[in-house]
Amino acid sequence: MVEFSSSKRITVVKQALEQVPHLQGLSYRNPEFKGWLDRTTASIKAEYGAESSEARRFVNAAGRAFVVGTETGKEQEYQRQLESYEDVLRALVEES
Numbered sequence: 257m258v259e260f261s262s263s264k265r266i267t268v269v270k271q272a273l274e275q276v277p278h279l280q281g282l283s284y285r286n287p288e289f290k291g292w293l294d295r296t297t298a299s300i301k302a303e304y305g306a307e308s309s310e311a312r313r314f315v316n317a318a319g320r321a322f323v324v325g326t327e328t329g330k331e332q333e334y335q336r337q338l339e340s341y342e343d344v345l346r347a348l349v350e351e352s
Contacts, residue, residue, distance in 0.1 A: 265303045272296040284334030317344045
C-alpha cells in the first residue's frame with residue numbers, strides 16, 4: 257500500500273510539472289495560474305498531508321512577493337514565483 261501511495265504522489269507532482277511550460281507562456285494576468293496553484297496545493301496536501309513538510313515547502317515556495325508596479329515587474333514576479341513552485345515540484349520527484 258505504501259508503494260501505491262508513493263506512486264500516486266509522484267503522479268500528482270509530475271502532472272503539475274507537465275503544466276509548467278504552458279503556464280510559463282502565459283501572462284501574469286491569466287487566471288490559469290491561480291487555478292493550477294490551487295489544484296496543485298490541494299493535491300499535495302491531500303497526498304502528503306496538510307501539515308507535512310512537503311506541503312509547507314510548496315505553499316511557501318514563492319516567499320514574499322516583491323513587485324515593481326510596472327507590467328514588466330509584475331511579469332518578472334510571476335515567472336519567479338512559477339520557477340519557485342517548479343523547483344519544489346522537481347525536488348519532490350527527486351526525493352521519491
